[in-house]
Amino acid sequence: MTPNKEDYLKMIFELNGTYKKVSNKEIVSGLKVSAASVSEMMTKLVKGGYITYTPYQGVQLTETGIAEASILIRKHRLWEVFLVEKLGYSWSEVHEEAELLEHVTSSTLSERLDAFLGFPEKCPHGDMIPKGTVVVDETVTYPLSALEVGQKACLYKVMDEKELLDYLIELDMHIGESFTLLSIGSYEGPIKIQKENCEIVHISQKAAQHLFVERLA
Amino acid sequence: MTPNKEDYLKMIFELNGTYKKVSNKEIVSGLKVSAASVSEMMTKLVKGGYITYTPYQGVQLTETGIAEASILIRKHRLWEVFLVEKLGYSWSEVHEEAELLEHVTSSTLSERLDAFLGFPEKCPHGDMIPKGTVVVDETVTYPLSALEVGQKACLYKVMDEKELLDYLIELDMHIGESFTLLSIGSYEGPIKIQKENCEIVHISQKAAQHLFVERLA
């Protein structure tokens, strides 16, 4: 897919480069490029003032870097809302399309799109849509796998990964849906939850690690 | 802007490469790249089977080339409709945005966009939107500059060029608008036309060469 500077910045952002150092290794697996390419790009991003770099330690976004990444993420998420709400895409299909659209979106276009969509707060996966270049505080969430039995929670966001999204559609689970954790299987067995309509759903441990929930009273 | 193969094909199409040979020179000015670059790209397009090339004579699109170009033009024009009708752009602003969007539009996306827009027939500049890969016959039009005094005509399409489009907005002229030609100034003087609301408009000869009209009875 040939990521460019913008993609690197976004990846660093997604790996929490806003508040901690991110290793080259993480970027390598995130973008599926060679370690050499990452190393080379980090040098360029330092020159551009987007990141600070401690060799062998990792990179962290500067203010400029955070702003750049936020703008891109904003565009990405606005397109996702558009694709789902206006064009009838399912939320598991939108990521790849948005990935391409984001890079050719002028600021004028993103502002008008935002207005057209009625200034949405969140993308279809439940992530906040940054306003301007300001990074929005995300709600405190936990992986579903970290909950205790009996805890009531609400599905808040989902890692943006096609297979996982398809799996959720199969399970008929949606963002914003509340449920109570019934039991956690041993030996990697599935987690059992009960939805508000009393339906019982079995979720693999692996998926549970990528589903983020808000604890409810 | 760094045109790629798709842009070259589209440019050849727009220079009527469907039914006649197009010179390198024309492509040079159309895409604002060096003659060397055009020459190099033509070699590649021949290898890909998109064009036939007679050295020093010019290029012509093959069936494959026509199909590729039509798909791209379809995407371009659908985006233009979207930008004007849904996002409130004026028709003089949409070309550049659509130019970028068209390249990142999957066939799924273009089909869904088409449906969302209600299967429009024409883009905001009055050009037909190709359906699938089939090239649609364009209505027979003439440059406004070729009309005779007294002829009634209808503005059908406009060369997609920002300055010209802005000029038309200034003159309050719109696609589909009917008028009668009153007089043609000598010494490159303006052409005078009378709109249906009786308003009289003066159009420069230069603009008149880039405005295409349908003759009315």
Place this chain on the structure above:
DNA sequence: GATAAGTTTTAGGTTTACCTAAAAATATTT
């Protein structure tokens, strides 16, 4: 603390777009 394992960097090369400048081919003018 020495060895092994893992990570990052450097070195050297590829691709695909671009370019300028000069050579070759064609077209036009005298």
Place this chain on the structure above:
DNA sequence: AAATATTTTTAGGTAAACCTAAAACTTATC
């Protein structure tokens, strides 16, 4: 037809992404 002008091609180079393989550095293990 010869000279001039225009257009196209070729030759040689740049830029920004990529890569593999080997060297350098850091961390973990024995």
